[in-house]
Amino acid sequence: MSKWLLSILYLIVSLFLTRLIPFSAFFRNLDTMVHEFSHAATTLLLSGSVLSVELHADHSGVTYFRLASSWSHLPIALSGYIGASLFALLLFYLQSAGKQKLGLWLMTGIALALLAFYVHSGFGFRWLIGFIALNALVLFQKKDWIRSVYYGLLAFLTLEESAMGPFTLVLNSLDGSRSAGDASSLERITGLPALLWSILFLLFALACVGRSLQLFVRTVSGPSAAAAKRRDGIWPKRRMDV
Template sequence: MGNLIKTVFFLILSAFLTHLIPFSDFFRNLDTMIHEFGHAIVTLALSGKVMYIELFANHSGVTYSQVTNRWSLLPIALAGYTTASLFALFMFRMRASEKHRLGLQVMTAIAIVALILFVRNEFGIFWLLGFIILNTIMLAFMPRWLSDLYYLLLAFLTLEESVFGPFSLILYAWNDPAKAGDATNLSLVTPIPAIGWAVLLTLFSLWCAVRALKLFLGGRKSSRSSRPAYRQQFEE
């Protein structure tokens, strides 16, 4: 419980500080991209069809997909927030292992795939292009200390969004269960109500956040020693 309280406090402080950084809102769409990419990949893994993805300036997104099995909606709906939470944990694990360049390369590769295969709205296309170009500049031309700071900003922004996103579902589900995004979709195929799913998704995101912050506060370790026909739209 102590770690959970510390994590919540740390996230609130982080959210306050990162909002003071100019243009930080631009990078909050990284979490949205990962969220929608998770929906898309699981849809394809279950032999569904991804029609397209839209990313919006208010950090929301939607994946339009088609599946032939109603129960496929369960893992597809779960994939968005869980993928985002796990990716935030991945980012901190890469930094703790002195592999932040690999982390940047992975998120850039995902952005390229999303741009080529999935995203079709104007804002989403231009955001992805800008994000890919900026990451490429950081990887190819910037000194290590600057690319590390850039990566750390992305990591914290993604961690914040991965927790506050599912937490907002609790509020939406409480006010109107039919408008709670993925929690609503999950409630349609299970006996668990939307607010129940919203709480479960939030708890999972907090579990990932606790582990991520332990990696950050524990310092780095050298990479040499580390071993390490149903239609549905899924919104964040």
């Protein structure tokens, strides 16, 4: 089975299993938060100004900004889905490196920045406060297994949403009566069809899914693989100094 098909299969299974977890819908807004933060951060990097950010209960979001130049609209429109996919990959990299606490601090820092500067009312305001408080409880408790389970849940939910977002864009692009979000913006900027941009976002997301799952499998199988090598008397080669 190809890596693409295997990644899609793992994603479908993960989607089904995580939806059985109580309150999982609450944490799916993490991907929305990162998506909108990516828009906001790119705007600031390009010398624009961010007016406000909205996070909605249906897992959608909006970033209002003022551009420093017309050309900067292109990278800003690209940054949302690409940033969300890269962030999901980063979470799995940090997990494989045993740095879950750093990942949790990073998520909390983004939430704090949005709360302090751009999200001051509505569902997004309440969600950010709840998310920050829950992260703080997990970060400062002493049981590592609780932190690991919590981090793994956030990582998988973020990975799923980072792929489902572009998939929804593809469906919306096929239906001319519905907006395709950032893909529609890119169509207006470049003249290239929204469907093309949606497919590119989806392919990039699936590539990140595949790499993330490789990191996860390596993390899970690492200790058992090392134990097997010890049982068989096989160890990695080392350079011998004479």
